[in-house]
Amino acid sequence: MVDGDVKDKNGRRVTAADVARSIGVSRATVGYVLNDTPGARISPETRERVLEAAERLGYQPSTVAQALARGRSRVVLIVLPDWPLEFSLRTQLDEAARVLDEAGYATITYTHHESEHAQPLWKLVEPEVVVGLIPFTPDEVRSIRAAGITRIVPDPDDHLELDAMPVVLAGPQLQVRHLASLGHRKLAFAATPDMRLAGLSAVRQRAVEREAARLGLDLLDARPIDYRDDDLAGVLHEWLAAGVTGVAAFNDEVAGTIVGAAVRAGIPVPEGLAVIGHDNTPLASYFAPRISTVGLDSVGVGRWMADQAVSSAEGRPVKADFPEPTTFLIERESTVGRKKS
Numbered sequence: 001m002v003d004g005d006v007k008d009k010n011g012r013r014v015t016a017a018d019v020a021r022s023i024g025v026s027r028a029t030v031g032y033v034l035n036d037t038p039g040a041r042i043s044p045e046t047r048e049r050v051l052e053a054a055e056r057l058g059y060q061p062s063t064v065a066q067a068l069a070r071g072r073s074r075v076v077l078i079v080l081p082d083w084p085l086e087f088s089l090r091t092q093l094d095e096a097a098r099v100l101d102e103a104g105y106a107t108i109t110y111t112h113h114e115s116e117h118a119q120p121l122w123k124l125v126e127p128e129v130v131v132g133l134i135p136f137t138p139d140e141v142r143s144i145r146a147a148g149i150t151r152i153v154p155d156p157d158d159h160l161e162l163d164a165m166p167v168v169l170a171g172p173q174l175q176v177r178h179l180a181s182l183g184h185r186k187l188a189f190a191a192t193p194d195m196r197l198a199g200l201s202a203v204r205q206r207a208v209e210r211e212a213a214r215l216g217l218d219l220l221d222a223r224p225i226d227y228r229d230d231d232l233a234g235v236l237h238e239w240l241a242a243g244v245t246g247v248a249a250f251n252d253e254v255a256g257t258i259v260g261a262a263v264r265a266g267i268p269v270p271e272g273l274a275v276i277g278h279d280n281t282p283l284a285s286y287f288a289p290r291i292s293t294v295g296l297d298s299v300g301v302g303r304w305m306a307d308q309a310v311s312s313a314e315g316r317p318v319k320a321d322f323p324e325p326t327t328f329l330i331e332r333e334s335t336v337g338r339k340k341s
Contacts, residue, residue, distance in 0.1 A: 014057050014058055014059045015059075016030045016031060016034065016059070017030075018057060018059070019034075019050065019053050019054050019057060019059050022053045022056075022057060023049050023050065023053045025046065025049075025050065029042060029046065029050065030050050030054075033046070033047050033050040033051065034050065034051075034054060034059075073125075073126045073127060073128050074104055074105050074106060074128060074313075075105065075106045075107075075108060075125065075126070075127045075128060076100055076105050076106070076107050076108070076127055076128065076129050076131060076306075076309045076313070077108050077109075077110060077121060077122055077125065077127035077129070077130045077131065078093065078096065078107060078108070078109045078110070078131045078132075078133070078305070078309075079110055079111075079112050079121075079122070079130060079131065079132045079133070079136075080093075080109055080110065080111045080112070080133055081111075081112070081133055081134055081196075081199075081200075082111055082112070082113050082196045083196055083197055083200070084194065084196065084197070086251075086279070086281065087279065087281040087282065088279045088280070088281065088296055088298045089133075089298075091298035091299060091302065092133075092298045092299075092301045092302040092305065093109060093302065094302065095298070095299045095301075095302025095303055095306070096302040096303070096305045096306040096309075097302075097306075098302075098306075099302065099303050099306035099307070099310075100306045100309065100310065103306070103310045105128075105309070105310065105313070108121070108125065108127065110122075112140070120140075120143060120144075120147075122143070122144050122147050122149055123143070123147045126148075127149065128151060128313045129149075129151040129152070129153060129309045129312045129313045130144050130149055130151070130152050130153070131152075131153045131305060131308065131309050132152075132153065132154065133305075134162050134165075134200075135154055135156075135160040135161060135162060135165075136152065136154075136156060138156075141156045151312040151313060152312075153305075153308045153309055153312050154308070162199070162200070162203050163203050163206065167296070167301065167327075168200075168203055168204070168207075169203075169207045170326075170327040171204070171207075171278050171279075171294040171296060171327050172204045172205075172207035172208045172211065172248065172278070172294075173207055173208075173211045174294050174327055174328075174329055175208065175248040175276045175278065175294055176208055176211040176212050176215065176217065176248060177211070177215070178276055178292070178329055178331070178335065179217075179246035179248065179274060179276060179335065180215050180217055182246070182270075182274065182335060182336075184217070184245045184246030184274060185217055185218060185245075186217070186218045186220050186242070186243040186244050186245055186246070187208070187212055187217055187218065187219050187220065187244065187245075187246045187247065187248060188219070188220055188221040188222065188223075188239050188244045188246075188247045188248075189204075189205050189208045189209075189219060189221070189222035189223075189247070189248050189249075189250075190222075190223070190224075190225040190247055190248070190249040190250060190254045190255070190257075190258055190275075191205060191222060191223060191224045191225065191250050191254070192224060192225075192250040192251060192253070192254055193224040193225070193226040197250070201224075201250050204250055204278070205222050205250075208222075208248050209222075220239070220242050220243065220244050221238075221239060221242065221244065223235070225249070225254050225257050225258055226257070227257040227260075232257070232258075232261035232265075233261055233264065233265035235261075236258070236261060236262055236265060236267055236273065237265070237267075239273070240267070240272065240273065244273070245272075245273065245274060246273075246274045246275075246276075246335075247273060247274065247275045247276070248276055248278075249275060249276065249277045249278065250278060251277055251278045251279045251281075252277035252278065252279050252280070252281045252283050252284040252291060252293055253277075253281075253283060254277070255275050255276065255277030255278075255284065255291050255293070255334070256277070256283055256284070256287055256291060258273075258275050259275050259287055259289065259291060259334055260287070262275075269289055269333075269334050270289070270333070270334055270335050270336065274292075274334065274335040275291065275292070275334045275335065276291070276292045276293060276294070276334065276335050277291050277292070277293040277294070277334075278293060278294045279293065279294070279295070279296065280293045280294065280295030280296070280330055281293075284330075284332070285332070287334070288333075289332070289333030289334050290332040290333050290334065291332055291333075291334045292329075292330060292331050292332045292333075292334045292335040292336065293330050293332070294327055294328070294329060294330070295327065295328045295329075295330055296326075296327050297326045297327070297328070300326065
């Protein structure tokens with residue numbers, strides 16, 4: 001039997017025990033009637049009295065409690081890495097929540113901090129599926145499974161690594177190919193100074209390094225670029241002196257920092273230094289010159305994530321016709337205009 005969440009005239013929650021007391025029967029009897037328990041020997045008269053009392057008192061069973069009693073919470077927990085909640089990520093989460101809602105699932109998002117003192121949320125709620133934006137660590141998998149949760153996305157048994165996820169690598173690869181197509185042979189990678197993003201920044205840097213090596217390009221430098229650095233102009237002049245002509249930035253914010261510093265230092269963009277960002281945020285189109293960037297199909301990623309969750313919850317394979325998330329190039333003034341050599 002599950003209790004309801006409707007309150008009486010005094011503001012107190014109406015329970016099955018209230019229904020039972022009002023007509024002088026046991027709570028178990030009320031439970032048998034309201035849950036329509038098979039095999040329960042309840043007379044028609046008693047059944048009618050219980051239903052009338054429940055209606056009179058305004059009792060309604062909690063849908064959440066009912067779902068938990070059936071072993072189906074229809075809740076999906078999306079675990080976020082400790083990253084800033086920026087434009088692309090918000091779009092992914094909004095679309096995932098919309099698709100899950102249409103499938104009849106509620107969405108809870110939760111940021112898991114490595115050093116947090118609170119219990120992980122998967123231990124405090126009973127989701128049907130736990131979804132990670134990045135693969136879970138072995139310790140996290142053990143903790144999730146210890147909480148009795150068996151449906152985890154991505155599947156830990158697939159042993160995925162962030163370094164091997166195509167959706168993570170495609171953007172940096174596209175940045176390098178774009179700069180190479182414009183004739184740039186000596187590149188730099190501009191990392192983010194945000195330590196929360198250090199892991200992802202390192203993955204993108206390695207992807208840039210590998211793609212540059214594959215194309216026979218030189219990656220001459222890789223360092224964090226911080227807008228608070230008073231000597232950014234000095235960094236850019238170091239790059240120019242070393243022969244760097246193209247910069248792949250971790251994201252549009254870092255790219256904007258470089259473009260702004262170049263403009264203030266009198267370095268022409270893209271003629272002196274071409275810069276490409278990542279994530280296709282509104283910020284990239286606000287700059288002058290506007291910043292070339294790599295866009296991710298964030299809506300597609302959100303749908304893909306939701307479909308993975310629903311498929312896991314319902315024990316069915318992922319739809320064969322579901323589109324893979326794609327990346328795409330947006331050419332703007334921070335790179336175009338330089339002729340191929």
